[in-house]
Amino acid sequence: MTTSETMRAVRIAHHGGPEVLEPVDVAVPSPEAGEVLVRVNAVALNNTDLWTREGAYGRPGDPRARSGWRGPIDFPRIQGADIAGRIAAVGPGVDERLIGRRVVVDPAIYDSEGPDANPVGLMGSERDGGYAEYVTAPADRAHDVTESALTDDQLASLPTAYGTALGMIERGRLRERETVLVSGASGGVGLALVQIARARGARVIAISTGSKSESVRAAGADEVVDRARDIAEQVRATAPEGIDVVLDVVAGDLVAAGLPLLREGGRWVVAGALGGYDVHFDVRRLYLHNAQLIGSAMHTRTHFRLLVDLAVRGAIHPVIAAAYPLEEAALAQEQLARRGHVGKIVLHP
Structure with missing residues (x-):
């Protein structure tokens, strides 16, 4: 050539x-x-x-x-x-x-x-x-x-999509049998997160729109919560023991509402800002519970x-x-x- x-x-x-x-x-x-x-x-x-x-x-x-x-x-x-x-x-x-x-x-x-x-x-x-x-x-x-x-x-x-997802999962140190919350679960990265987290043996709770919930469930989500309703309330009902890792491509208001959902020592991994990049949250929910907020760009x-x-x-x-x-x-x-x-x-x- x-x-x-x-x-x-x-x-x-x-x-x-x-x-x-x-x-x-x-x-x-x-x-x-x-x-x-x-x-x-x-x-x-x-x-x-x-x-x-x-x-x-x-x-x-x-x-x-x-x-x-x-x-x-x-x-x-x-x-x-x-x-x-x-x-x-x-x-x-x-x-x-x-x-x-x-x-x-x-x-x-x-x-x-x-x-x-x-x-x-x-x-x-x-x-x-x-x-x-x-x-x-x-x-x-x-x-x-x-x-x-x-x-x-x-x-x-x-x-x-899958490289970003795997980078998030690795940096968040997701382990078998942990409970993970995935935002934006019907998108390219979100669906990849669901599939890889499920393959790793985690319990997967996904956030999506109601019309896409069956597709997200088919990809491997154990539970799907509707983003149009109160997300924190739905997650508490689904995982009353708390969340080990949040894999988040949305950010925005979800961070403030979701940080109290983390277990002690939980990890919140952010790789996108579909919901807005200007984020405000109660920093006490971070340091008092030894939580970690982790940025993840690709792999x-x-x-x-x-x-x-x-x-x-x-x-x-x-x-x-x-x-x-x-x-x-x-x-x-x-x-x-x-x-x-x-x-x-x-x-x-």
Whole structure:
């Protein structure tokens, strides 16, 4: 493959609404030293796509500033963090025997080479992503899943949603037989949290809308509480002994209402702010009960390897809500923003 070849891609040239998603013909990227070129079979959507497009992440000291995941975006940018496909070519220094292998790509850009390094960038934000026919990635981020029985759509659903979920569960030290409360349980990360927590042997109480409760229960929730009613009251009735770990992608008012639900030494893990980022709570409920409030952004290399192992063993089965052709990325993001679905939305380049 030569760099003179072109491919279809969808990119953004500035922040804005779905209308800024522009299908274009661009050059096929050439893998640099230590990189691989992946032919994209499926790319899954995430809230990260919406917020990066909108510039909704803010910056330290200026929460309303338009910004990408970790800072200003270098436009134009091809979106898409969650990629499944096959290796089409390799760059200098990479084993050519990898060509043809089926892979899922770890989209994180880490701050160091260690196994527990922190993610400080993301494909589709700090470098081009998978809303395209081809994408380059560091060779060590392209994980071989050739033996997995999961479909390309399911594999593409894993990196951000399931990676974020597994990072939350690991950082929250969730153990077998503990009781866990999952917020936003019908969303991509929420459904992943339900599935992984159940696989770990925890008792799972999920917060969702009534119309989606059966889908959330089918994913592995033991109990589902209706977010339209008093959540704290429902949780107390369902788990009078208290909650060991809260896995929260909503934040907002839920934090103040929910902290008293924690058992002594409980852990509250936050990885999103769908309900609002400006949070107020009674700090006494934190320190008097030796509770921990833990921030969790995505995953580490160690977490991602655990996730790949789950995928190869077939221990998790992502739910696919809808699939669109790449050219309809704007329609797909509009459906994602409406939040009327259960599971993941994917694009097919």
